[in-house]
Every structure is written in C-alpha cells, then in structure tokens.
Amino acid sequence: MEEVYIFGHQNPDTDSILSSLILEGLEKTLGEYNVKAYRLGKINKETEYVLNYFGIKAPELLEEVKEGQPVMLVDHNGFDQSVKGIEKANIIRVVDHHNVAESFKTNGPLFYLAMPVGCTATILREMFKVSGIKMDKITAGLMLSCIISDTLLFNSPTCTDKDREVAAELAELAEVDINKYGLDMLKAGTDLSSFLPEELINIDSKTYVTNGIKYQVAQVNTASIPDVLKNKTEIENAMKKFMEENNTELFVFLITDIIENNSQVIVLGKQEIAEKAFNVKIEDNTAFLPGVVSRKKQVVPNIDKIING
C-alpha cells in the first residue's frame, strides 16, 4: 500500500507537528491508509519540550512531494504554506482550523474537515469521538499541548468554549496540571537566545497572498519584549533580506508577550497597510499593539480587509 504523507505547515508550530502525529495514530488505527507523519521544518523549542515530556520522537523532515503523491494536510491548506510540489499532489484529507486560502484547490473530491476552533487538535479530538476510538494518555497529552500552544493557555481570542471544554477533559486523561504544564511549555518556547536574527523571523512565519499582494506575518513568543528588541536592527536586516529574496511587499513581525498578552510589531515594506490595519502610527518601523496576540484573528483579517479595500 502506497505511503500517505501527513504534515502541517512550513515553519511548523506545536499544533502542526503534534497534529500530524495524532492523525497518523488515528489513521493507523482506522487502517484504511498506510500513513506516515512528516514535518516541513525545524522543531521549535516549545514543541521540543512537549516531545521530550511525553517521550515522543519528532517526525522526519519532508522537503518535496512528487506528482500524484497522496497527502493529508493538517493545520493549514494554502499552497504557499505547504510543501514544495503540493500543486501536483493528491490531497485526500485536510483537517484544519483556518480559512480556506485563495491558493488552495483540489483536483478531486476529498475529506475536508474544518471547524472554527482554536487549534487542529480540538478537531482531531472530535474525529476520535466519532470514530469511537479510545484515546491513550500520550495522545491526550499531545492534544492538550496543541490547545495550550495555539491559544496561549486560553488567552488568545481564537480560543473557543469548545477548546476549553476539550482541554479540561484531556488534562484529566493525560494526568497533567494544565496551568503548571502549560506555563512551563510556553516558557520553553520563549527561549530565543540560541536563534540568529534570520532564524528568529522564521520560527513561525507564514506567507499570504491577497488580491495579488504577497505578505509575510511572523510571530515569536517571549516573556520580555525588550529582550527581543535589543536586536531590532539585525532583525530588520534579516526581514529586508527575506523580502528581497521572496518578493514580499509587506513583512509584519509580531513579538508577543505571552505573560501580559500584548505584542510589539516590526513592520517593513508597505507600512501604510499595517498602519490602517492596526490603526496605529508606525515609528522607527515599530508599534505597540495592546491586546494583540493572534495572527489569525487580530492580524491577518485586518490586513486583508485593508488590501481588499
């Protein structure tokens, strides 16, 4: 039986990596496909913390897929955020919690399940329930970690009642203290000391194309915004280089304080779009965005609204 690849988006976050592994487990139990989880990039520190905590190995790196390769996408759909060669792959499943991107399409019918919830794992929890498959302790722990990561421990506006309800249930199954485990995990992700500026802007970075305008939104989590801003000039140089190499017209780099739940933003390129989108004045390429923590709910829709007029 041909191997079916499962993977999340480029610059993978915790939800992308772990949801690939969780879906791999579910599909193996269902037995219809010969599946294998992959990752499209480096494991970040937060995900590493979770994998170590539960004693799980990271999936292998996938660089490209060939024409006709059967694949299952988790935590994304847009081709701009997916693997090289995705246009010619055979997409048989999508499990996702984002909007359907302009760049996404399929040649044939498929199984597509999206729900407007905080992370992909919450949807996978529903799929387990519907399939009547019993969940083990580690899978529950991985799912819980995805919810904590994507909702910043329930503080993001993307967090729904469903995520909270599922998280409580999973914490019991996984036998972890949500708040202690959650903070430890998020803090592990804020250790940015080992990253070069060009790596920093790539930890969790996504490409968008709206109405022909190509823009990038990257995000890092921190416990101290000033610590990250110490390297502002170097970060800006890395952003400039990225923009030149990728024909990016606007680059928004969010530095999110996960304790206080605010963001500082560095913006290069078409700054006037960002000024209108966030209703702020950008000075010296930067601005403070009180209460902004979610790229998906508080950044991308606002930018798209301005671009679409």
Added chain:
Amino acid sequence: MEEVYIFGHQNPDTDSILSSLILEGLEKTLGEYNVKAYRLGKINKETEYVLNYFGIKAPELLEEVKEGQPVMLVDHNGFDQSVKGIEKANIIRVVDHHNVAESFKTNGPLFYLAMPVGCTATILREMFKVSGIKMDKITAGLMLSCIISDTLLFNSPTCTDKDREVAAELAELAEVDINKYGLDMLKAGTDLSSFLPEELINIDSKTYVTNGIKYQVAQVNTASIPDVLKNKTEIENAMKKFMEENNTELFVFLITDIIENNSQVIVLGKQEIAEKAFNVKIEDNTAFLPGVVSRKKQVVPNIDKIING
C-alpha cells in the same frame, strides 16, 4: 438573530434543493443559528416529483446576497456556481462532496465538511448521527432521493459503498421501495418535453474555470437519446448564444441515457480539448461516450487534465 441563508448551486438539482432543506432542519434542531433554506434557480421535474411525493414545499428563490450576509453552502463551493454577491458574504458552513474549486476562498475560519461520497445528503446523514438527532421519515425520504438522483440509482461511478449502505438504511426509515421509487423519480426527471432548447441547456449546468479557461458542462437525463437529438440544431444555437453572452470557451452538453448508462455529447468551442479529454473524434459537433454518466468523475477531471497539460 440574523437570518442565515442555506443554498446549493445554480441550476439546482435534487441534491442541492433537498440538502438545503435537510440542513435547515438539522440546524433548526441544533438551534445555534436562525436558518432558512433557499434555491438559486428553477426546480426541475425530478425534484418536483420528490417534493410532491413527500408533500414538501420548495424553498424560495434567492437572487443575490449582500455584503456580510451569513450563509451556509451545500453541494458546491466554487463561487462561479454560487449566488451573486458570494465573494462578500460571510461563509460559515460548507457541506459538500466536490473538489475545492479554484474560485473558492473564505476570509475567516468556518465549518467545512466534505467527503468523497456520491451526494451531499450522505454527509448530512453522518452529521445527524454525530449530533445524535433522531431522523424523521420525511427527512429520510429526502436524503434517499438525493442519493438516488446523484448516483443514478447507484449506477454512477461516483457512488460509494457508503452511499449504498446509507441508502438501504434510509429506505427502511422512509418506508419506500428503493428500486420502484427510484426509477419513478428518475423517469419523472427525464420528461424534457416542456423545455425550450435554452432551458434544456440550463437544467443542470455548471461553470468551471481552470487555468484561466472558462468552460461549461451541462447535463440532462433521458430514457431516449434520439428523442433529445431531434432538436440538435436548436440546442446548438442555444449553446452558441450562451457562450457569446458568458465568454465561454468550451461548452459540453451531456445527454445521459439513465437506462443504458451511456451519454451522447454535443460540444461547441474548443472541441480539441474535449476530443483529447474523451479520446474520441467529434463529428458534426457530437460524439457517443459509452459508460459515461458522471460529470464529476468522468468529464470535468478529464477536461481539467487536458487544460492543465
């Protein structure tokens, strides 16, 4: 509570009309939204037969939606096949069994459920099960009718084991004899005597845009292909007029014999695409396609493959 519109595709078939009504019923029971089913075009004879059989009223006609209107799409996703104004609507649900079209996208997260099965109603059956909502006799009858219609009584290659399994279960609930009811229903749909040629090509007609090429595939069901071909010249004139008015580059009109499960096709415009797609010689604008009954599985993918090179 703002009214949420539910509708299927333009030139609605039985699955589009009835799935709108079935989802309306499900959502009303769930109670989260104030929903109302609509239709985007004339009710065809087959659907009329079903509505009369079960004593159900057709949904009202919807011509356009305004910006921000919350909507739920069934049985389609492509904007080319949807209501006027869909680009600016707020799409909160899609329940569909087609590929994700090039023209589809959303501005925000949504509930999207697609499965590779024969009709939308089969997916709605799953949604009923997952919700734990008991199904009444009439809903079961409507669902069964969708399956019979879209799979041509299980003869189309789009029909899956799941559709057959669900249909058997629904027939019992609805207390109908699948074969007798199914043939009566399909035959009601083959009564084309009252249609003008320009109506005939619009009974079940869909627009596709692939790689910038806009094409149209229309289909009628009949018990006698020669009967339909009597008006070949008039049909061709109607197709020509449609193509001029809509900048269509290729028009494929399938006349499907639902007894023998073959199709005769009339092709205008870029005939060379159709010749390659079906591996036939088109003479006098027409060709016989043995065993071809499904637009979705046997026509559109083949055309797309040629267009995409």
